[in-house]
Amino acid sequence: PLDGAASGRVAVRHGPGRLVLTASHQPGVLVEGAFGGGVTRDVRREAGRVEVRLAPPRRAVGRGRALDWTVALGRRTALAVELELDSSRGELDLSDCRATDLALRARGSDVDLRLPGAGDTHARVEARAGVLRVRVPDRVAARITLRGRPGQVRVDPVRFRARDDRHESPDYEHASRRVDLELDVDGTDVEVR
Secondary structure: OOOOOOEEEEEEEEOOEEEEEEEOOOOOOOEEEEEEOOOEEEEEEEOOEEEEEEEOOOOOOOOOOOEEEEEEEOOOOEEEEEEEEEOEEEEEEOOOOEEEEEEEEEEOOEEEEEOOOOOEEEEEEEEEOOEEEEEOOOOOEEEEEEEEEOOOEEEOOOOOEEEOOEEEOOOHHHOOOEEEEEEEEEOOEEEEO
């Protein structure tokens, strides 16, 4: 629970298996979920902020046990979210969350990422040897910078026009809801729409 905290930070480290991430409908909740395969939690509170770290238990790592997690984040709390996926299937829907800062690292993973739909978000994604599909919600502007050595790349040319080394919504500079998305990929197929 939030216990009056104004902001939160959630870090999720996930191994082989499936991770579903959504917004919680419960008021006053920072993070809740079901953790098939087990989970270790570390919770810290200080100065009006709650930090939660979720990771596989040591007994699950390297023993061939698949993780099947469904995690829900508080939808009204300003969040910094860190996700690390290793050989995972990620269904990550942050469209109803107030994630102001998002960091995603994915190795050998198949990831569907739906970005936040409210406010200003800075998102950094590092993906290696996998598939990454990113959905920018309707009525949200985006600036997309792509670095590295991607496999196939498809960026919606109607919503995000090519400019120099990036793609950008025509109204990005003046939009009240926008995402600054930095993609650093190697051997990963990327789709942004």
